[in-house]
Amino acid sequence: MDEIVCANTAFRYWRCPPQVRDLYPRLPSPEDGWRALAQSPFVTDVLKTPIITTTVPGGVNYHSGLRTTIHCDDASGVDSALETTMSFRVTNPLATLFTMARFVSPTDLVLAMYEFCGWFSVFEPTAAAEAELDKGKDAAENASTESLFELDESQDEAQWKRVYARVKVKEQVKAKGAYGKKKTKEVTKLKGTSLWMRKPLIELHELHEYARKMKSRKWGTKFFNAAQIVTGIAASPLEVAGILLLSLPRSRGGSGFRNVFVNDFTPLTASAKSIAGQKVCYEDIVIVNPTIMKAGILEIQGEVIHGSGAVLDHDVKRMTALQSMGYDVFLVTHDMLNDAELLDAIVRSLCSRLELRYRCKTKIQRTRETELRANVLCNWLEIGR
Structure with missing residues (x-):
């Protein structure tokens, strides 16, 4: 295939683990035609159709069930495309996200950015x-x-x-x-x-620098606004949902906490080290009140990791070590984030412990929260499909 795969198709490529890619044969040669390409195992299982590719200005546009082409000079440049071992070129992760901007919602674009900048990927093998x-x-x-x-x-x-x-x-x-x-x-x-x-496919600073560079381009404003929401390096989709529900402004459905840190590490005291069996602890989400120098820690417990909601002994020791140092640690599950009353109780408790002002949400703000919750506690496999 001579064209450069981009946008949602490239997103699916970058989501696919290398050990899964290695199970598939190379794609057919361009001489075999697009129908043969569309029927190849890697396309039917992973890339899906229509395959989205870039074309230079003046090139032929295709819009069919097999292929879709878009004009994007930056995505078709030498620095933006990489050669794969499967005999086709693909946009790099940054260019992939930028070309996705015209195909996905603003929220899905934010989620895709968090995934590429994070320590995780979502992929379901056949x-x-x-x-x-x-x-x-x-x-x-x-x-x-x-x-x-x-x-x-x-x-x-x-x-x-x-x-x-x-x-x-x-x-x-x-x-x-x-x-x-x-x-x-x-x-x-x-x-x-x-x-x-x-490991993260994109460094956080790279995303923000690229967003500033592309802001004046078509779809650049949407891309820039989405990048501003990505403020940390998450380790799971549930962490991302927690970050957005807690950190976004109340007008956008969030809880409005400002000093939110993701996967931050805390050095442990000697006694805490003996409890945790390690020198430092990484916390999922940390909310700080810098005025009184106090922090609340939220540990996100996803069933996808622990199975049946069970908390591993390792995590219990880590939480106990942090509590022994005087930190308020909140254990938060998917069901808690998905329940408006439970989430509000957590927010109220955080405000009390951190000496922050708690304000009840208006009817409009509660509606926005419901919409945000539905958008972030979604099936991540569906992003870009």
């Missing part, structure tokens, strides 16, 4: 790919949340780790002392989720 991945699965490496961040610094960006959830399944086993008889036993197994951990 059943055939899943079977191949299971052959080399090493469940032990996913024993704790913290270990997911321990990516080998000697490796490049191709190193991804999958997040596994603990699920209970029923299996038939042979009963003791009963020849030929079987009984049903409930066992706990690890099941691969759609969440993968990897």
Whole structure:
């Protein structure tokens, strides 16, 4: 394929873990035609159709069920395109986000930015790919949340780790002392989720610099405004939802907290180190009142990581260590963020602990919060589709 893949199609490419890409054959040659290309396994399973590509000014535009072309000089430049091992070129992550701006909603663009700037990606393999991945699965490496961040610094960006959830399944086993008889036993197994951990594809400062550069271009204002909302490096979709629900202005459905820090680290005291078994702790979301130098910590507990809502012993020790140092630690789940009353109770408690003024939301603000909640607590697999 001679064209450069961009926008939503490139977004799906960058979401696909390298170990999954390696399972697929190269794409057909351009001489085989677009119909053969559209029917190739990697396109049907990952890229999907229509395939969105860039074309230089004056080039031919195509809009069909197989392909869509857009004009974007910056995306078709040498510095913006990369050669893949599958015999096609793709826009780099920054250019991918910029070309997505014309196809997705402002909120979805923000979520895509958080994903590319974050430590995670969302991808669901097909059943055939899943079977191949299971052959080399090493469940032990996913024993704790913290270990997911321990990516080998000697490796490049191709190193991804999958997040596994603990699920209970029923299996038939042979009963003791009963020849030929079987009984049903409930066992706990690890099941691969759609969440993968990897190094950020884009540095946060790179996103903001690129947004300023592209602001005067077509779709640049929308891109710039979305980038201003991305203020931290998150580790899961649920963290992103929590960040937006807490940090966005009340007029946009958020809680209006200003000094919000994401995945910040706190050095531990000697006693706290003995509890946590580590020198520092990384907190999911930290809200600070700089006037009194006090912070509230929110630990986001997603079922996608821990399975059935269970909190790992490692995380309990980490929370206990922080509490021993006088920090107020709030354990927040998906259901809490999804419940207006529960979220309001958390906000009220944070304001009380941090000596910040609490204000009830107006009817319009509550409506905006409902809309925001629906947009951020969404199925991330659907972004860009």
